[in-house]
Amino acid sequence: MLETDVKTGQYMDPAQRLQRQLELLQATINRAHGTVPFYKNRFMENRAEPSSVESLDSIGRLPFTYRKDLAEHYPYGLFAVPLRDIVRIHTAPGLGVHPVVSGYTRQDLVIWREIATRALSTAGLGASDILQICLDPGLANWGRDYKDAAEALGASVIPLTSLSMEKQRMILADYKTSVLSTTPTFAVQLMNTLLASGVNPNELALRTLVLAGEPLTPETRQALEEGLHLTAWSHYGLSEVPGPGLAFECEEHHGLHLSEDHFLAEIVDPASGTPVPEGEEGELTLTTLTTRAFPLIRFRTGDRMRLIPEPCPCGRTLRRVQWLPGRLDDTVLIRGVKVHQDQILSHMSRVLSLVPRHFRFRPVRGETASGLEVWLGVDNDVFSDEVKILEGRVQAVSAALSQELGVPVSVRLKETTQMGPENQKWMPEAL
Ligand code: ZN
Numbered sequence: 001m002l003e004t005d006v007k008t009g010q011y012m013d014p015a016q017r018l019q020r021q022l023e024l025l026q027a028t029i030n031r032a033h034g035t036v037p038f039y040k041n042r043f044m045e046n047r048a049e050p051s052s053v054e055s056l057d058s059i060g061r062l063p064f065t066y067r068k069d070l071a072e073h074y075p076y077g078l079f080a081v082p083l084r085d086i087v088r089i090h091t092a093p094g095l096g097v098h099p100v101v102s103g104y105t106r107q108d109l110v111i112w113r114e115i116a117t118r119a120l121s122t123a124g125l126g127a128s129d130i131l132q133i134c135l136d137p138g139l140a141n142w143g144r145d146y147k148d149a150a151e152a153l154g155a156s157v158i159p160l161t162s163l164s165m166e167k168q169r170m171i172l173a174d175y176k177t178s179v180l181s182t183t184p185t186f187a188v189q190l191m192n193t194l195l196a197s198g199v200n201p202n203e204l205a206l207r208t209l210v211l212a213g214e215p216l217t218p219e220t221r222q223a224l225e226e227g228l229h230l231t232a233w234s235h236y237g238l239s240e241v242p243g244p245g246l247a248f249e250c251e252e253h254h255g256l257h258l259s260e261d262h263f264l265a266e267i268v269d270p271a272s273g274t275p276v277p278e279g280e281e282g283e284l285t286l287t288t289l290t291t292r293a294f295p296l297i298r299f300r301t302g303d304r305m306r307l308i309p310e311p312c313p314c315g316r317t318l319r320r321v322q323w324l325p326g327r328l329d330d331t332v333l334i335r336g337v338k339v340h341q342d343q344i345l346s347h348m349s350r351v352l353s354l355v356p357r358h359f360r361f362r363p364v365r366g367e368t369a370s371g372l373e374v375w376l377g378v379d380n381d382v383f384s385d386e387v388k389i390l391e392g393r394v395q396a397v398s399a400a401l402s403q404e405l406g407v408p409v410s411v412r413l414k415e416t417t418q419m420g421p422e423n424q425k426w427m428p429e430a431l
Contacts, residue, residue, distance in 0.1 A: 009261035010118065010316045017317065021264055022056055024289035029053055029062070032295045035080045038073055039297060056264065059287065064273060064298045067095055067329065067338075070240055074098035081105060081293050090141045092240050093337060093405050097346045100240045103293040109148075111290050112242050115259050116149035119245025123210055123233040125179055127154030130205070132177040134160055134168050134186060138337030138406020139213055142237060142244040146181050146210075149245075155179070165193055165368060176205040183213040183336040184220050189368045191227045196368075201229045210235060212244045213336020215304075215323040221253075236323055238286070238301060239338060241294060246286075247321060255308045255320030262290045265321070266298070267307050270328040281306045283328045284321065302329030302338070332426065334363045334372050334407045341425045344374065344401065351400045352393060354381050358416045362427035371408030374401065375427075377416040 012020075029050045032039040043050065046063040053059055070078065071094035079086065086103040094100040104112070125131060131150045135143045147159045158175060160168065168190060172180065180187070187209055194201070209224060209232040216234040224232050236247035236256050246263065247256035258265050267282040268275055276282035284305040288296050304324040312320055331338040341361065349355045358377020364370055376382060376397065384390050394411045401409040 009259075010257070010318055012261065012317055014317050017260060018056060021260065021289060025056065025059065025264055025287065026050075026053060028287065028289055028291075028295050029297065031080055032297055036078055036295070038069065038078055042069075059264065059266070059298065060275065062298055064285065064300050065296055066300050067240070067302065067331075070100045071095045071098055075101040076103070079103050079293055080295050086293055090144075090242060092141055093138050093339075093343065094240075095331075095340045095343055097343075097350065099404075102241045104242075105292045108291055108293050111262060112145055113148045113152060115243055115262060116145040116245045117152050118259075119235055119248035120146065120149050120210065121153055122248055122250055123179070123208055124231075125150060125153055125155055125208070125210075129153075129155040129178045129208075130158065130176055131155050131179045131181060132158045132160060132168075132172060132175070134163070134180065134182040134190075135213070136183075136335050136337055136407050137162055138335075139183075139239060140406070141239070141242040142212060143181075145242040145244055165189065169193055169197070172206060173199065173204060178205045179208040179210060180206060181210040181212065184211045184216050184224075185214060185335050185365060185370050187211060187224055187232075188220060189366070189370065191224060192367050195227060201227065204228070206230055208233065212237060213239070214333050215325045217325060234323065236303075236321075238299075239336070241296075247323070250312060250314040250316060252312055252314050254312070255322050257312065257316050257318040257320050260318050263287065264289055265307075265319075267305055267321075268300075278307055278309050281324060300329070302327050302331060304328055332363055334405075335370055337405060337407045339363075339372065339405055339407070343405065344372075345425075347400050347404050348374070348376070348397055351396050352382070356382060358414075358419050359425065360414075360419055360427045361425060364410075369408075371410065372401070372405065374398070374409060374411045375414045375419060376411055377419050378413050379416050382413075 033050045042063050048062050052061045085105050087106045088104045090102050091099040133143045133146050147157050150157045207230045212235040221232050233249045235244050237244040247258045249256050264287040266285040268285050270283040284301045284303045286299050304326055305321045308320040331340045360375040362373050364373045398409050398411040
């Protein structure tokens with residue numbers, strides 16, 4: 001059934017799709033309510049009955065699910081099937097010490113792979129391509145999905161994470177990579193490195209960029225397409241679950257088609273939670289429709305989106321969204337990975353065995369490198385007479401943060417007098 005859905009799902013008659021979405025939504029709500037205590041309790045607290053959802057619009061009667069709910073039910077608390085039905089378990093960085101754990105049945109994996117396959121084939125990926133995947137460990141789940149999808153399309157895949165810029169550049173040129181999957185931030189840095197080393201873009205086989213993890217601004221798209229003589233395609237996904245092609249660009253490159261055959265999307269006012277008028281900006285909220293193991297109901301993504309009401313000239317009937325820069329929750333995106341200050345603080349406290357009182361963070365986006373920079377204030381608690389001990393603390397904190405967050409982290413010791421007010425944790429980016 002799914003093999004054909006990949007095609008028909010995109011072009012389904014809108015009225016038919018709405019009917020199908022409603023049936024899938026009701027089934028999802030009933031299953032989540034019946035099998036996941038979290039949903040049952042959350043519904044009860046909000047006096048919401050699964051049977052009250054009689055139409056797609058009435059989904060607003062159900063409570064939201066937040067990112068912190070995923071972290072609080074570590075590891076298997078939100079699974080809707082017994083563990084014996086789970087065939088794969090993924091972890092992604094969570095908001096606190098625990099990661100977010102998601103599980104997949106065999107059928108879930110088939111669906112996710114087909115979502116990613118559809119997104120990649122729309123970007124033109126085929127059997128003659130060599131796909132290089134270059135995503136940080138924090139986005140490893142997407143790397144796996146892209147790999148599976150590209151293999152299904154017959155492409156050759158070079159699945160790489162955590163390699164230095166120099167190695168990525170070498171492989172890109174020597175292995176004749178034709179499609180590169182990465183984040184916009186890394187793509188720009190790679191372009192700068194390539195151009196600085198005198199590479200002529202016409203001598204590269206690279207013709208396609210598949211960019212995930214961060215919104216692609218018109219300026220960045222133009223710089224990449226003109227600088228490297230290729231076409232860039234933007235993909236959207238949730239880092240907590242696989243599915244990097246949850247929304248994807250078509251050949252029109254005007255907004256991203258939402259995979260509405262597998263998700264119900266709402267755009268809500270981030271403050272009130274009520275739906276915004278069609279075409280206005282708000283927060284994307286997603287409900288899974290076909291997921292068996294790890295259903296999400298009204299999940300607040302924190303991503304800024306605007307629905308594009310007009311039908312797309314490409315003929316796909318999946319509605320489009322415009323993905324806007326900036327976030328609506330208190331996380332920041334670092335190379336596509338969401339990072340929250342509580343997460344940094346809890347890992348630092350664990351490693352140092354104390355809660356540091358003076359610290360600041362900032363995302364660093366340089367010409368050729370990026371990541372997270374942490375300033376740790378040297379007060380009486382952190383201070384040691386021995387330089388070796390201090391250096392050891394710095395190394396331990398940066399190693400733990402790099403590993404847990406899945407992005408490069410550098411830690412610097414600072415005099416507390418240099419650090420400004422204690423309650424301000426994120427530094428302005430321009431600093
Ligand atoms: Zn289209």
